[in-house]
Amino acid sequence: MSDGTLYDKVWENHAVTTLPTGQTQLFVGLHLIHEVTSPQAFGMLRERGVDVAFPERTHATVDHIVPTADQSRPYADAAAEEMMSELEENVRDSGIEFSDPTSGDQGIVHVIGPEQGMTQPGMTVVCGDSHTSTHGAFGALAFGIGTSQIRDVLATGCVAMEKKDVRKIEVTGELGDCVEAKDVILEIIRRLGTDGGVGYVYEYAGEAIESLDMEGRMSICNMSIEGGARAGYVNPDETTYEWLRDTDAFRDDPEKFERLKPYWESVASDDDAEYDDVVTIDGSSLEPVVTWGTTPGQGVGISEPIPHPEDLPEDKRDTARRAQEHMRVTPGETMEGYEVDVAFLGSCTNARLADLRRAARLVKGREVDPDVRAMVVPGSQRVQTAAEAEGLDDVFREAGFDWRNAGCSMCLGMNEDQLEGDEACASSSNRNFVGRQGSKDGRTVLMNPRMVAAAAVTGHVTDVRELPEREVDGEVEA
Amino acid sequence: MSSSNPTDDGGDKGPAETVTHVSGTGIPIRGNDIDTDQIIPARFMKVVTFDGLGQFSFFDQRFTDDDEEKEHPMNEDRFRDASVMVVNANFGCGSSREHAPQALMRWGVDAIVGESFAEIFAGNCLALGVPTVTADHETVSEIQAWVDAHPQETIDVDVEGETVTYGDTTVDVTVDDAQRKALVEGVWDTTALMGANGNAVRETADSLPYVTGDGV
Ligand code: SF4
Numbered sequence: 001m002s003d004g005t006l007y008d009k010v011w012e013n014h015a016v017t018t019l020p021t022g023q024t025q026l027f028v029g030l031h032l033i034h035e036v037t038s039p040q041a042f043g044m045l046r047e048r049g050v051d052v053a054f055p056e057r058t059h060a061t062v063d064h065i066v067p068t069a070d071q072s073r074p075y076a077d078a079a080a081e082e083m084m085s086e087l088e089e090n091v092r093d094s095g096i097e098f099s100d101p102t103s104g105d106q107g108i109v110h111v112i113g114p115e116q117g118m119t120q121p122g123m124t125v126v127c128g129d130s131h132t133s134t135h136g137a138f139g140a141l142a143f144g145i146g147t148s149q150i151r152d153v154l155a156t157g158c159v160a161m162e163k164k165d166v167r168k169i170e171v172t173g174e175l176g177d178c179v180e181a182k183d184v185i186l187e188i189i190r191r192l193g194t195d196g197g198v199g200y201v202y203e204y205a206g207e208a209i210e211s212l213d214m215e216g217r218m219s220i221c222n223m224s225i226e227g228g229a230r231a232g233y234v235n236p237d238e239t240t241y242e243w244l245r246d247t248d249a250f251r252d253d254p255e256k257f258e259r260l261k262p263y264w265e266s267v268a269s270d271d272d273a274e275y276d277d278v279v280t281i282d283g284s285s286l287e288p289v290v291t292w293g294t295t296p297g298q299g300v301g302i303s304e305p306i307p308h309p310e311d312l313p314e315d316k317r318d319t320a321r322r323a324q325e326h327m328r329v330t331p332g333e334t335m336e337g338y339e340v341d342v343a344f345l346g347s348c349t350n351a352r353l354a355d356l357r358r359a360a361r362l363v364k365g366r367e368v369d370p371d372v373r374a375m376v377v378p379g380s381q382r383v384q385t386a387a388e389a390e391g392l393d394d395v396f397r398e399a400g401f402d403w404r405n406a407g408c409s410m411c412l413g414m415n416e417d418q419l420e421g422d423e424a425c426a427s428s429s430n431r432n433f434v435g436r437q438g439s440k441d442g443r444t445v446l447m448n449p450r451m452v453a454a455a456a457v458t459g460h461v462t463d464v465r466e467l468p469e470r471e472v473d474g475e476v477e478a
Numbered sequence: 479m480s481s482s483n484p485t486d487d488g489g490d491k492g493p494a495e496t497v498t499h500v501s502g503t504g505i506p507i508r509g510n511d512i513d514t515d516q517i518i519p520a521r522f523m524k525v526v527t528f529d530g531l532g533q534f535s536f537f538d539q540r541f542t543d544d545d546e547e548k549e550h551p552m553n554e555d556r557f558r559d560a561s562v563m564v565v566n567a568n569f570g571c572g573s574s575r576e577h578a579p580q581a582l583m584r585w586g587v588d589a590i591v592g593e594s595f596a597e598i599f600a601g602n603c604l605a606l607g608v609p610t611v612t613a614d615h616e617t618v619s620e621i622q623a624w625v626d627a628h629p630q631e632t633i634d635v636d637v638e639g640e641t642v643t644y645g646d647t648t649v650d651v652t653v654d655d656a657q658r659k660a661l662v663e664g665v666w667d668t669t670a671l672m673g674a675n676g677n678a679v680r681e682t683a684d685s686l687p688y689v690t691g692d693g694v
Contacts, residue, residue, distance in 0.1 A: 129573070
């Protein structure tokens with residue numbers, strides 16, 4: 001059993017009691033809701049005649065179904081309009097704050113929580129969305145829940161859970177040129193498997209993690225669930241506090257910041273904390289990772305050959321064969337040169353300002369390949385506004401990208417942004433499941449945002465480190 | 479189909495029923511890492527209730543673009559009344575969408591036997607009173623083969639005794655402790671359980687600096 005970890009401490013601080021099932025009743029510090037998974041829960045509440053217990057600890061946004069082009073109401077898609085109206089009614093009736101599209105604060109739930117300072121260290125954060133693990137980047141204990149659990153949280157402010165084991169994943173050394181947080185997490189999932197994290201919460205640590213900015217930490221924690229772990233976190237440190245200081249929660253109230261900081265510091269894992277498992281990865285040996293298959297665990301370094309199914313463990317072979325058939329890739333070859341039809345820069349994994357800035361630098365002075373449909377979908381309206389203030393939108397537009405409004409968009413294709421037929425997509429999102437991007441024959445290749453930008457301009461999967469240099473504003477850039 | 483619980487109308491169970499065992503005919507769904515996007519594609523989630531989701535279970539595996547039936551166990555007449563689904567490893571991975579188990583339950587699934595389940599998926603199943611019991615690869619493969627050969631015969635999933643019986647064979651399976659207790663004692667309505675502890679919840683909340691300090 002783990003002892004002295006952030007997980008143990010936050011769990012302990014929020015444990016209300018032990019239920020007859022043996023599960024722990026955990027108090028929820030922040031409950032985020034969106035339009036897809038909450039309406040049924042509100043329905044269940046109404047059936048029982050129960051009110052929302054802690055509306056002030058609940059916050060709503062709309063992300064999955066919002067159109068990212070024309071957002072005028074009513075939405076062109078009647079089903080989307082119905083979901084939106086239902087959410088509006090629910091939050092109005094219950095007195096829940098709503099970052100709606102007219103507020104300028106709307107965005108993907110895992111982008112807006114952190115950017116508004118709602119997500120804080122030592123908190124429990126839940127949302128009816130598996131990528132809630134993102135918020136763990138702040139040293140919060142954050143996990144995705146199902147709709148019946150949303151009902152629990154709405155009705156009681158609590159969730160019933162069993163305690164997990166803690167695996168520390170230590171990424172040592174310094175990441176190489178153009179190797180990003182996304183590559184680290186794709187590598188972790190590839191090594192430990194998509195179900196390697198079942199039963200565990202992941203603590204990401206080590207020099208390579210500590211030197212990441214908050215955006216990078218969020219990208220890593222975001223995909224914990226892709227490795228089977230319900231939650232993942234990074235211990236809070238100065239980088240975390242710097243981010244928080246500048247959010248809505250503390251900008252005008254530095255005293256509140258100082259009052260809470262000792263609590264944040266107290267929940268970080270002790271130096272002599274005990275873990276149930278420890279895995280070490282040499283971060284300096286990594287290169288950009290791309291997926292060749294249809295699970296996030298089917299990844300490969302950009303210069304490495306795609307594996308032959310027969311070289312994989314027996315239980316992975318069938319899935320690998322089917323995936324290779326679907327993706328039309330050849331074992332023994334690298335992914336470099338794999339032609340793409342679409343480039344999608346977006347999602348809660350990689351559509352924050354830092355991601356867009358890096359990609360824009362690469363795109364500047366280049367043009368999107370004429371055969372590629374390329375789009376940028378900022379993670380939130382605030383990201384969008386900030387990016388536009390810096391002129392990033394012009395950089396992308398001039399290169400031939402479509403610059404859209406905030407939402408989940410082509411990450412899962414619940415709005416009009418979808419793959420068509422068997423299009424192949426270089427995507428900065430987190431899931432390459434068959435059908436994920438809206439077409440069941442679509443082919444998704446996951447990669448970091450700069451690699452997406454590189455694929456957009458060359459028309460195929462490209463090692464971003466090998467793009468020829470070009471002159472931008474009188475300076476030479478890679 | 480016979481079942482120890484009255485869910486065959488596809489609706490939600492009452493709050494405090496016990497689920498000690500489930501019996502019915504089986505259906506094998508083979509393959510590891512079957513994700514929730516396969517179980518219920520996202521486009522069918524543009525709904526505000528779970529009603530009617532059953533027909534969309536595994537939709538893209540079952541139908542072509544022109545809505546013609548493809549080869550899939552759920553399209554086969556012999557499995558049409560099945561209520562015990564037999565699956566392989568890491569079933570239900572991916573998103574937290576409760577639409578996935580809701581769709582399966584509304585199709586007619588009352589219990590799932592598999593090698594392993596993604597955690598959120600298993601939790602969602604529990605919230606619906608649908609047991610997810612596990613056994614090793616060989617055992618599961620044998621059950622799948624048997625179901626294929628005996629689509630009209632009953633499998634019995636004994637949640638309390640942690641066994642699965644098919645034909646003359648009874649094998650041991652694992653049921654997660656909390657899940658077993660919850661189902662067997664009928665205490666899987668966590669809203670009611672936790673709602674009874676209001677004072678303790680307030681106490682916990684008041685002990686947290688970020689709650690007492692100001693709201694979020
Ligand atoms: S961006 Fe994608 S992964 Fe993130 S919340 Fe939206 S649909 Fe889910």
